[in-house]
Amino acid sequence: MKHLFALLVNFAVVLPAFASQYFVATNGNDDNDGSIDSPFKHIQYAADKMDAGDVTYIRGGNYFEQVTLSGVNGEEEKPYTFKAYQDEKVTLEGTIAINNQWTKYQGDIYQTKLEQPIWQLFVNDKSMTSARWPNGNWYDRSVWDKKQSMMWPEKSKGKFGTHYNKELAELETDLTGAIAIVNSGSFKTYQKKVTEHKKGQDHFSYDTKGANEHFSYKGKIHRQGYFLEGKLALLDEENEWFFDPETNQLYLWAENGVSPDTLNVRGKVQSYAFIIKRSSHINLEGINFFATTFDVSRSSFIKVADSELMYPSYSKRMLGDASTIDVTKMLVKKEHDLANYQLQNCKIAYTDGPAIEMNGTGNLVENCYMHDIDYSCTHKGGFTLNMMNAKELVFRRNTIHTTGCSELFKAGVRNRIELNDLSDSGHLQNDGSMVQLSVKQQPNGIVRYNWVHDSVKQGIRFDNKNTPNAPYGNNGHVFNNVAWNTDRIYFKGDNHFVFNNLSFGSHLNDLIVSSNKVIQGHNLKTITRNNISNKFSGNRTKPRKKYPVPGIVDHNWDGVTLGKDVRTQLRDPDNLDFRPKADSDLVDAGVVIKDKINYFLGKAPDIGPYEFGAEDYWIPGHQAEKASKPVPPLAAVKVKLDADLMWLFGYQASIHQVYFGDDENAVKSATSTSALYQGEFSHNIFTPKSLENGKTYYWRVDAVRADKVIKGDVWQFSVEDKTNNSE
Template identity: 75%
Template sequence: MTTSGKLKVKLLLTAVGLIAGLSLVAPVIAVDYYVATNGNDNNQGTIDKPLKSIQAAADKMKAGDITYIRKGQYFEQVNLSGVEGNKEKPFVFKAYQGEKVTLDGTIAIKNKWQKHSGHIYKTTLAEPVWQLFVNEKSMTSARWPNGNWYDGSVWNKKRSMMWPEKGKGKFGTLYNKALSDLAVDLTGATIVVNSGSFKTYQKKITEHRKGQDHFSYDTTQTKVHFSYKNKIHKHGYFLEGKLALLDEENEWFYDVKSKQLYLWAEQGVNPEILNIRGKVQSYALTVRHSKHINFQGINFFATTFNMTQSSFINVEDSELMYPSYSKRMLGDNSPIEVTKMLVQKEHSLSNNQLKNCKIAYTDGPAIEMNGTGNRVENCYMHNIDYSCTYKGGYTLNMVDAKELIFRRNTIHTTGCSELFKAGVRNHIELNDLSDSGHIQNDGSMIQLSVKQQDNGIVRYNWVHDSIKQGIRFDNMNIPNSPYGRNGQVSHNVSWQTDRMFFKGDNHFVFNNLSFDSHQNDLIVSSNKAIQGHNHKTITRNNISNKFSGHRTKPRQNYPVPGIVDHNWDGVSLGLDVRSQLRDVDNLDFRPKANSSLIDAGANIKGKTGVFLGKAPDIGPYEFGALDYWIPGFQDRKTSKPVPPILATNVKLDADLMWLNAYKSASQQVYFGEDFSAVKQANNKSPQYQGEFQHNIFTPKALKAGKTYYWRVDALREGKMIKGEVWSFTVMQ
């Protein structure tokens, strides 16, 4: 072979080698799988031949693959273990093109029923259930005294709890004359006790006879708390676990021994004509030892997810209805199996996210999280934890979640003493929290304990309409004890709460508004028993009616410690905050045009943001700002109008403001004096006021006593989402 021939062969072999090498490193093409209720797990998982179960798809997937789930209810338990994607190639499970996908933890009960007595029917079950639904509405476990979600009575301690007689009883034995009227031996029933503080426990009744005015319950294996043995008359309780306690409609009972299910349906109808379902599983989705998995648009009904020792998990655009419920009906008093996103240790990197989700109607907390770097953002939670029996008094216990971002969430109607228990270096902003702590005593809506205050940031929140404290920095009230330091609280609005209360030292409390509290409005504690207590705290640019160093006593008796300047104190001036702000009763907290708050604040280096005029204003809002910050959950439509829906006595110079829709680019405003005209208007109608990048619209001269209607549509991803029609009436 000639030299040139050898060269040609060598070049050819080199080219072949390069091609082979390239084929070895060629990127693996991600695969899309499809799941549908009418699929088959023997299919390939294409859109035309989908799989039937999510688990079958999960078993086929590799990093970067996507499983699309078609609409419908899925009754399965999906287990993911050792599934590891990466940032560029996560495992993805999502609802197909916005279709409604629900993981359901119930079974249908289509039995024949027979009358038991009165309006109560019964049937025999092949499988025990521990929560019962009629037409997707949860029934109430038979209890005494009665209480349920739907008329709000479960949140009313005076109605839904019984109270021991004063001067009688002890820890483990309670007296009440009303017990004599119960035609039942309560031995073996369960008592759920709110001990008078932030502790609740559940125990078995060990001694009672029908007609007795007292009973005893098991106190063994109970870690003693100071509230258990003191002030027994404050131990509110309710009883479950006896058929004889089923005495009103929408209550139910399951007898474990006889396997009989009992129900008093609404209006006493035969349950055979109703859609009856029973909860039979706690978790429809379990994730262990996994990383980088995204779940989008997947809903849960009467079941939830349990993610342990897993990180970089994202749950987004999901709805969790009745996700957790105790098994007390089965005689099981073990901890409730609640929604979890956990890593092995609190110091472990987590980076789990819960975004744009709704959680409602739980027995137990909304979610439990730990680890470093989590995010809970744009979530709406309500009717959370009516029994408070899970690990103490927290609706959201994030004490082991370091560097959590808790942002733009709305939470209301909760049972536990503390709504949000913050972790180390948590960033808590733009949340709307209200109506909390109905079942337990003590507590706060935002709580930072001693170790969690250092570099914790609480800002731009509304906390309101609660018997609990709005925001609290707490510590041990023991002389010379360790206490919290270096917290930052700014630009919050608190009204109709117990108080805003800050213990510790070296905090920065600035530009907050607090008024109409049950005690003093803004308290920077001057506890003289603790050396150095708040002596280095800076309190500046705040406005409140009652400003003090003590929860009840006036500032004159308890001066605020530390550096205190540029604050507006209503009591000292003989004025109310309403004299300085636009319309606090209709949620407009901006300074009036002639307010003494304008340009009266101090410029705080490294803290103060953009301000208008010569200096910052006192309080959380800046006069003349183009936008009005409104905290809380952003829905798919515009929401939270200011003035509120059906507001009366709106001022003649009112601006109209709203919370932008989630991920909206701009808004179109419609305004007029006729409901139908505003509802039907388009951008060619006289009611159309224009497209807005900001969220403030100033109508032309309003008339006293007149009712007006308005609508704000949202532009998102090129589509216009029509808003609801709101109304308000101008004051006479």
């Protein structure tokens, strides 16, 4: 018995402490015990009861509250976890319902009086446009067209802080007190109060305190585009609204001029629904945010995963407040402070302000999808994602498109930027690039396996000042990227490694390793090998003959020099197949770069980012639950007769099941017993047995994850028709 007692004591000592589980539901009560059958009502109430290792499960529904965690510290193996229960949709809500009775103001504009101020308005979960001039909104993409959604001052009149336009006199209102959002050059956009204007005047002045003309537009007032907000008279089209903070009167012109009494109208009254400060080891999983977001400060080991942030941030200009926008934040005090923030498998869309602010060391942003980011560009400069102070960040498998700021991703020290799909950026400011590494951020920075495309901005840029004796970056690594239909990919500095990239269709030269003659030693030690481009040079616009590429330069394929186009070398680049043709100049024509290239097929590496004969085709960007991003793309035409079908794996899927045929409905309904079933694939390339000229085909890829089959969408493509080709 004595030995048995000792055994029991020892056994009890090694038993792990059992974590507590709490449940929260919209129909709960804080007087309950917090079990699944008797849940709490408020997340904060559950949070106050938690210890390290505990989990609070949140049942489906919308929650309006502000949860604050201060000085809450979990452990690596015992974090505090807040998690959506199973697959239920949980949304933290930043709006309140506006159920007031509306009356007509004039025309199709209705009005009602509120009890508290709001600074963003939603109708049926769609954000209305703040009354502005000129008009611009998200729904027809006009907000991203600066020629349409911004006004441009007259060239021969005005100065910094005073703009002339004859159209101003037609507004029939005094603009004093309005807010002017002004792009004064490159990445400098300000929101400033109009200080001087009278009804009928063709000019106005605004407060320039704290603002300045960026050198790129200095003295060029006609290039300083702007728009105006903050006046009822600017409400002149449907889906616009205005709130008067002095009278608490709300005005709305709803779609088709219908009465708001028949609509679901809500107003934003909260910036942050989840605040974490001076805390560690906290996880938020599967929690969505609508018209609100989270604020993490001076904390570490915070993870936000599987979340959707819709309209997370918006300026308070409607309230006459031109201060800094409350945006999504994960910040420590200094760049070198340990952060270990993780943002994984999240979606962020429709913001005024950047997608997220993040700094500190050791962060991860992975498998996120961000779009329609920052229509005013007024938050601390021109960055969609400013990671300049995020040291040793891994930025992987993200898709980002449709942005306003000049810079899409501003990298930090020793960042690894890989497998991202970046496009359609920088609409509202000049200058900039989709991936930008400044001088201090270039050493040991890695940019690899990305697609950067279809943008007025540069694809990838290593930047520095173009003045004698100015410091410049070095030892950056850029390889296996694809850039097309961008401004260029462009590298300043020295001792970089630029290899196995593909760049074509640029507005200027495609691939530029700068031979800046002002800065001595510029790129003289840079190694540039195994790249393919149509226009390869040491200068942005001048040909290679006049500006030779400096440094060690060999085994590159240059279309201008060879008198060929990259399309003669690649399988089908217009339909996103960037692999080399079997008979191209690229196969086995590259060279091994010691300690840089560890994998290749054949006698030597191929030139370019893809190896001929590889079993997989790498496709960058966000992985959805379903298989996605088909190659050829959806509804592609003129697909080659020898096309392979390729896709991006479903998120965390291990294998995929492929269906293929010429009948859309048959492919949609096919099962694994159907003749259309092509089998299971652990790789992402399927080669049809034969394709016919001019014919349309349909295919479907189902993802298999943990024995769960996630049915894919039906994709289609049409094969090139050569029947009437005289050649």
